[in-house]
Amino acid sequence: MSTDTLKQPAAPSSLRLVMTLAIAGLVSGVAIIGIYESTLPTITANKARELREAVFKVLPGVSRMQALVYRDGRIVAVPEPQKDEPVVYGGYDEQSDFVGYAMPAAGPGFQDTIALLYGYLPGKKQVVGMEILESRETPGLGDKIYKDAEFVAEFSALSIEPEIVAVKKGTSTQPNHVDAITGATISAKAVVRIINETHAAWAEQLPAPGSEPPLTGEPADNGTGQ
Numbered sequence: 214m215s216t217d218t219l220k221q222p223a224a225p226s227s228l229r230l231v232m233t234l235a236i237a238g239l240v241s242g243v244a245i246i247g248i249y250e251s252t253l254p255t256i257t258a259n260k261a262r263e264l265r266e267a268v269f270k271v272l273p274g275v276s277r278m279q280a281l282v283y284r285d286g287r288i289v290a291v292p293e294p295q296k297d298e299p300v301v302y303g304g305y306d307e308q309s310d311f312v313g314y315a316m317p318a319a320g321p322g323f324q325d326t327i328a329l330l331y332g333y334l335p336g337k338k339q340v341v342g343m344e345i346l347e348s349r350e351t352p353g354l355g356d357k358i359y360k361d362a363e364f365v366a367e368f369s370a371l372s373i374e375p376e377i378v379a380v381k382k383g384t385s386t387q388p389n390h391v392d393a394i395t396g397a398t399i400s401a402k403a404v405v406r407i408i409n410e411t412h413a414a415w416a417e418q419l420p421a422p423g424s425e426p427p428l429t430g431e432p433a434d435n436g437t438g439q
Contacts, residue, residue, distance in 0.1 A: 225425070265332070268302050268315040271332035271342030275304035275312050283418045290426045301415065303426060304332070311425040313341065314394055318411035322403040325349040327358070331368060331408055336422040340377070340408065343368035355400035367391045373412055379405040383390065 265375070268278050279290045281303050294300040302315040313335065320330040332342035345359035357364060371377060372388040379402045382392045393401040420426075 230388050255260040258420065266345060268304060269331045271344050272304040272313050272315055272328055273332075273341065274306055276307050277305040277309065278302050278315070279305075279426075279428060281314075281426060283307065285310075286420065288420055288426055290429045299414075303428070304414035307430045309428040311427075314419070316408075316411055316415065317346075318407045320345075320403065320410060322350050322358075323355050323397075323399040324351060327400070327403055327407060329407060331411075333373065333412070335419060335425075338372060338374050340368050340371040340373050343404070344409070345404075350397070350400045354397045357394045357397045358400050358404050361394055364392070373408070376409045376412075377405045 218307065265278065265389070269275055280292075280294050281288050281301050282291050282294050282298055283289075284291075288301075290303070300317065302317075304312045304315055306312055308386035314333045316331050316333050317328070317333065319326055321327070326347070327345065330344045330346055331340050333339070334341055334365075340383060343365060348356065348359065350356050359365065370388075370414045371391065373390070377389050377391055378387070379391050380400075382395050384390075385392045391401070391405055
């Protein structure tokens with residue numbers, strides 16, 4: 214048998230392997246981008262719908278809403294906030310009278326960032342609703358910040374001044390007290406801290422009660438077509 218017959222196939226060169234991997238990565242990247250771009254409109258629409266539903270949930274009695282931003286020293290209504298521009302949502306009743314603000318807020322929790330929305334009545338200086346929009350808190354413990362109905366209900370008529378205070382469960386005695394959740398104290402206190410910090414950040418920017426921006430343009434409705 215000749216020596217040539219016993220020769221093994223030559224191993225692919227390092228350059229060939231690198232090129233193969235590069236081409237495979239490029240194809241995969243293009244595919245991922247294509248999928249992302251094709252689904253982005255649906256994702257954006259779903260997030261907008263979820264936000265709208267949350268606004269009407271945290272502000273009882275509201276049937277219309279509009280985005281409000283702070284520009285040139287005052288709060289104004291805008292059709293669409295600029296990218297990364299802080300925004301709050303004004304809520305209005307059927308007569309187009311201002312009811313309150315839906316305030317987006319976010320901050321660190323125990324596991325990761327907690328994003329939430331809370332309703333605020335400036336005339337009463339009260340939080341009147343709270344909805345968790347995004348959370349990766351520990352299942353069975355930290356996720357009680359949105360699964361524990363009693364905890365969520367504490368934000369339905371809660372004084373926000375001088376600030377909200379989280380206390381040991383069962384010891385709430387003041388209108389600005391929130392009973393923390395047993396076993397999820399850090400997450401519960403994080404919700405309180407996030408709301409307090411957001412309120413402090415907007416306090417000097419929001420107009421005096423009674424001088425809020427009127428409803429303008431074509432406001433979003435409550436999803437019923439009214």
